[in-house]
Amino acid sequence: MSQSSQYAYLFKFIVxxxxxxxKSCLMLQFTDKRFQPVHDLTIGVEFAYRMVTIDNKKIKLHVWDTAGQEAFRSITRSYYRGAAAALLVYDITRRETFNHLATWLEDVRQHADWNNKVTIMLVGNKTDLPHKRVVSTEEGEEFARDNGLAFIETSAKTPHNVDQAFVDTAAMVYGKIQEGAIDLSTCTGVKEGEGVAVMDLYNGTLSSQVLGGCCNS
Structure with missing residues (x-):
């Protein structure tokens, strides 16, 4: 493995x-540093990755962007399994997306399937549209506090707080590892870097190790 591709841990994230x-715009901004104003609806799941540094250690984030439509819910739920972390996203300009958070949260906690240890960041997106805001920051903070979540507001367009949303969440997962709250011997969305195969998005190859890994199904 080349020096540039080495990392201490791999974390599985779902959005x-x-x-x-x-969701797709947040992932694209985080992994590719660009904003795409017109984006096709996600069909099933989309995947990307990026390396971040926490406590002087390189950590690779595998990010799975899941479709929001009810028609794909049974498909996307299978990708929740073993996730180390989830970004639970709503639109601050659309009240109904905030009202649906409890259902999404229940889904994540039920299907991530490792004793409710998944780290969840509540994300209020589209702060670049303050004139259209209908969900206050205080409402987001209250929902997060009542449900034991971290909270941040972002703009995938500007890109206010996008990196922070992912990196802060990864830092919380890393903290749990250091505290011994995550057992690395069990099959979760946390893998030590030594010998872990990754997808190469540039040449389109995917290692059989990843294909066979129980935390990537």
Missing amino acids: VGDTGVG
């Missing part, structure tokens, strides 16, 4: 929420 809240 969930209603259709149109900006």
